[in-house]
Amino acid sequence: MKMxxxxxxxxxxxxxxxxxxxxxGLGTGSTAKHFVELLGxxxxxxxxxxxxxxxxxxxxxxxxxxxxxxxxxxxDHLDITIDGADEIDPELNLIKGGGGALLREKIVAAASDRxxxxxxxxxxxxxxxxxxxxxxxxxxxxxxTRRAIEKAFAECGVSGQMAVRNAKGGDKDGHVLVxxxxxxxxxxxxxxxxDPARLAKALSVIPGVVEHGxxxxxxxxAVLAGxxxxxxxxxxxxxxxxx
Ligand SMILES: O=C(CO)[C@H](O)[C@H](O)COP(=O)(O)O
Numbered sequence: 001m002k003m004x005x006x007x008x009x010x011x012x013x014x015x016x017x018x019x020x021x022x023x024x025g026l027g028t029g030s031t032a033k034h035f036v037e038l039l040g041x042x043x044x045x046x047x048x049x050x051x052x053x054x055x056x057x058x059x060x061x062x063x064x065x066x067x068x069x070x071x072x073x074x075x076d077h078l079d080i081t082i083d084g085a086d087e088i089d090p091e092l093n094l095i096k097g098g099g100g101a102l103l104r105e106k107i108v109a110a111a112s113d114r115x116x117x118x119x120x121x122x123x124x125x126x127x128x129x130x131x132x133x134x135x136x137x138x139x140x141x142x143x144x145t146r147r148a149i150e151k152a153f154a155e156c157g158v159s160g161q162m163a164v165r166n167a168k169g170g171d172k173d174g175h176v177l178v179x180x181x182x183x184x185x186x187x188x189x190x191x192x193x194x195d196p197a198r199l200a201k202a203l204s205v206i207p208g209v210v211e212h213g214x215x216x217x218x219x220x221x222a223v224l225a226g227x228x229x230x231x232x233x234x235x236x237x238x239x240x241x242x243x
Contacts, residue, residue, distance in 0.1 A: 004030070006120035006225040007084075011035035013223045013230050014082045014116045020048050023075055025108035026062055027083025028055040028101035031118050035082050040065025052078060054108045055101035056180050078112040085117045086131040086213070088124050088222050092117070092235040093196045097134030097213030100165070103181050106211055106218070114220040121226030128196050129158070132187035134165070134213040135203060139184050145208030146186065152202035153190070160189040183210050 011034035018024065018039070026036055036051075036058060043049065043066055050070045053059040062069055072078075083105055087095040094117060096102050109115045137145050146162060153159050165185040167177040176184055193199055193214075200214040222233045 003120050003122075007031040007118070008034040008038075009230060010118040010120065010223045010225040011038055011082075013225070013232070014118045015039060015042065017080060017116060018042070018047070018049060022049050022079040023070070023077070024049055024051045025078045025081025025083070025112050025115070026051040026053045026058050026067070027081065027118075028053075028058050028105060029084040029099040031084035031120070032058065032082065033061055035118060036061045036065050036067060040067050043067055050075070052108055054081075054083065054104040055099070057099075057101075072107070072111055078108065079114070081109045081112040081115045082118060083109065083115065085119055085123055085215070085219075085222075087128050088117055088119060088219070088224075089126065089128050089196070092219040092222055092233065093128060093217075094215035094219055095128050095131050095133060095213050096215050097136070097185065098131065100134070100177055100179050100185055102134055102213045103136050103179065103183070103211045106215060109215065109218045115218050117219045117222040119222065119224055121224040121231070124222075124224055127192050127194065128214070129190045129193035132189045133193070135186045135188060136179060136181070136183045136210040136212070137186055138208045138210060141208050142184070145206060148206045149186070149188070149203065149209065152199070152206060153188070156193075156195060156199040156202050158190045158193055158199065160191060162186050162188045181210065
């Protein structure tokens, strides 16, 4: 089965969790886009929900699909966020940010009672780190921020090359990618992250780091679609418990 069909299957399974009246976080990426499209079909059939998009791209998709939108300033919580991931480990720790939306994705996931991660099963890994870790940074003082990141890596027993991400496609091709928040992204090729919670904490205290793509203790469940069917994996520890 084609990868894109698997992504759509995972999205369809997550949609079964959505009830009338829910306030939803809408993720970013090709898998989340399937979810928004399927949700739009249900809205057209009468389902009453409201969504908070995690990127400008998702905002435009939701408008195209007829999904009503709001903001985190207008509502006080979200019931479920449904989003993709670049890697998922057995503790349901994630690497996210391949699509450059990690900052809004993390704000929205943290404001949600539950986060359901949807993915094809190639995203399931025993240990995070093969996918380069996205770190959203302020362009000012980038040299100092990079040195601080390297120090944090060394303290956490990881190392690897870092590169500022370029935009792909269109007239921005080859230029530095600017995120929805006006920042840049540094991708770090670490290979293996033995202690993602420790690394997450070490990165979070660096002044020039706005956010990083390690999502620790945020995902409640993962819906993985593969050739053998769909697997739903529930997180064992309560949300926010990441010691
Ligand atoms: O974190 C993300 C965007 O910032 C995406 O969820 C992640 O990159 C997965 O994308 P896709 O569903 O296209 O594989």
